[in-house]
Amino acid sequence: MTVPTAERITAPATRLAGPRIDAWAKVTGQALYADDIRWPNLAYGVLLRSPHAHARIVSMDLEPARRMPGVLAVLAGPGSVAPYGIMPSTQDEHALAVNKVVHVGEPVAAIAAETREAAAAAARAAAVQYAVIKPVLRPGPGKGQVEPVHPEHPQGNLFKQVDLEFGEVEAAFFDSWVREDSFFYQGNNHGAMEPHAAVAYWTPDGQVEIVTSTQTPHYVQRELSRALGIPAYKIRVRASVVGGGFGGKSEAFGHEVAAVLLSRACGRPVKITLTREEVFYTHRGRHPVSMRVRTAWNPAGELQAMDFRSELDGGAYSSYGIATTYYTGALQPVTYRIPAYRFHGERWYTTKPPCGPKRGHGTTQPRALVEIHLDRVARALGLDPLELRRRNLTPPHSITVNQLEVTTSGLAECLDAVEAMSDWRARRLQPEPNRGLGVACSAYLSGAGLPIYWNPLPHSGVRMAVNRDGGVQVFCGLTDIGQGADTVLAVLTAHALGLDPARIRVHTADTGSTPVDLGSYSSRVTMMAGHAVLMAAERMAALVTEAVAARQGVALGEVRREQEGFWGADGVIAWEQAVQWAEAAHGPLTTFGGYTPPPPIGRYKGSGVGPSPTYSFSACVADVSVDPVTGQVAVHRLWVAHDLGQPLHPSLVEGQVRGGVVMGLGEALMEEQAFNPDGRHRGPHFLGYRMPTILDVPPIEVALVGEPDPRGPLGAKEVGQGPLNPVIPAVLNAISAAAGVDLSETPATPDRILRALKTQPQRRTI
Amino acid sequence: MAEALVSVTINGRRHALWGEETEVLLTVLRDRLGLTGTKNGCEVGHCGACAVWVDGLPQLACLTLLGSVADRTVTTVEGLAGWWRTLNGNDAYHPLQTAFVDNGAVQCGFCTPGMLMAGAALVRDRPGATAEAVRESLAGHLCRCTGYEQIVRAVLDVAAREEDPA
């Protein structure tokens, strides 16, 4: 086994540092995750879930459950007063199933009791009769299907179809060299280590307090308002300390609604904590996607056109499905210059747990196929795969064919960096048997340009207060899900005000006390909350500086900072003194900042998915060996270069890159949300669903490249999602180079590799 | 299954707990004693988030029955600093806690208590441990956030210092 040695991080100078502000709470066991919270008189809730993938509920006898010791409340569907869902145009979920169930693990009843064990025992006592219907396990019109997933849905199981076309696609295909490839990207789960949990209290005066493990308190508040039929201002949603999200906690879930309803029924606060098995049923993980790509090329190896088709297996409900569908087509032209582009996407309902956004949301699957396809094109054209990519990069400061505005791009530098770090040229000239290198590129959003529901308001807001004690309070709705958003908010404030970070206290993720931030998704937080906090800080600095100028009787431009304070006529004026002068002049010091992304330039239906203030870029090279007898893959090393503009905080950045890369490695090699023919999950636990352990992780060398982006706060772009995307195709391309065969699906497990070795003529490896 | 009075020392304090001997230690710690630093990531021994020390050795609390810790000592992440202080007669945190903070080994923090208990046992028992030994000792602990590298760095940091306390 190789051991990581001397792994490099090369990067432009970073501006901010220091440990995470929540690190000590987390290493001493003090941090309160949702399941750690114990409000006085707390009751415990559990959900009774369907054992069937597709069934009609014939009858439900909940009396035996009600009679069990310690039971406080028992509820059956629908629970919610109106169907809810994250996308306003496709709200199709209820907290508890009505009439029929459409996936294994769908909640049908909710029980509150004195203890978790008592609630679970009561759930076992309930008697539900089901009439089982043939499950719908594959996207598509469904041969032999007995009943569609949602009989009331007008298009059968077709949830959504989208078609986009830009430029002269047919003409480009007419007399060019053309290649076509297909690929199936398997679904997978976020695997956040903390299972979802929520504690809710319906207060005697009809208000709702809920603390939940969520990435999006604002959206949860909106959805609860709809599901409960009460105004949003009566609902206060706070995120607990969140034990990882990765997209899996980005909308309201049945257990959150049920916890509120159980609390109303029993008059006590109620906590519901999902088991790991329930997390796999709640899911919203990466969609399984079948894809086909066709490209047209000129003799110089320049891409003339791309025709991309994707078919998404959406699972039982909508979730973010419309956005996901568009995302499978949106970013191809951001990475590579594509003069003519056609995209067809369709998403289908099936009777499996609903899919949703996972790190890389909808762009990870097409990225895999595009990059595998490019390697095959390079092979056919006799070009080095790196060289083919270099000839086709989307230039910086350009507008793509689908009307996305690209600002800075360090993608060429990313390729240079991984080429140099991996010693690409020399190693390709001297190949070892059964060993190969693979490369891939990617691009990702730095925050979605549009919110989930249409509104013209800021995407992120900050309220800043400075007390007479010299401390700074920052209020922002952003949510730290482990990525370090609270720390970024604090260090940006300290930086902008020229203060010791110890003065800064952040208050976040609370709809009852913080201005709205839309949430931790689409890599938007540093970009948007970052701008908002810098604006608030600039205004605060102006208030204090004006007060100093007035007291000193000097012009504003003559005020000079000295350490945390100011230079005055009689020596240094402490920050506290300056703040008190400002408070005397203005009253309590409060400023605001807000950020709204630049308006998208596209004007077509679907143009709302894809725009971003700016894009990050990444490239990866993988070095792997394949054992031709066992099909086992050994990943020797990964080299990753990422352009995130100006890195703000080195250790947070490194953590995001490494975490994303390892998650990508898991998707490439082992992770699989797979189902039996009856619709049951094949292994809803961490033995059946394998994620990388420390022993699966090879040495990873990281280079940060790029230049500060004019659109980013202090020049920063995103790092939370982008570095995952190129890893999967880089590993798959390396496997293909090592084994001399092509894979047609993820993950690249030994059985799939052996099948390819058996069924395909083996190429001579390069 | 028998109810019994189980005497167990947890983080230096003696508890007399009346309960089923088959009650799971993780539930006892979290739900009965309010020691919620020990995490429940899977409940069935797959993730390592619930690791504690029983008589000083790392053990998964979700697979440990109350009866089996009778008359033994249990240390959780909340007691790690206390154990270190008693050992050294000072008021410091365990150096691995500091190293996790300084090396960026903590992201969401959910795996952290388990990682700390496993890592602290390693640096105690095998000062100067190699990267390979560190990786092997943490192999049963899943972390979804960090990619593990910064965790390994933190443990190696302390392992090197423990070997050479200069």
Ligand code: FES
């Ligand atoms: S909770 Fe004990 S190993 Fe996962």
Ligand code: FES
């Ligand atoms: S820090 Fe999140 S699981 Fe390890």
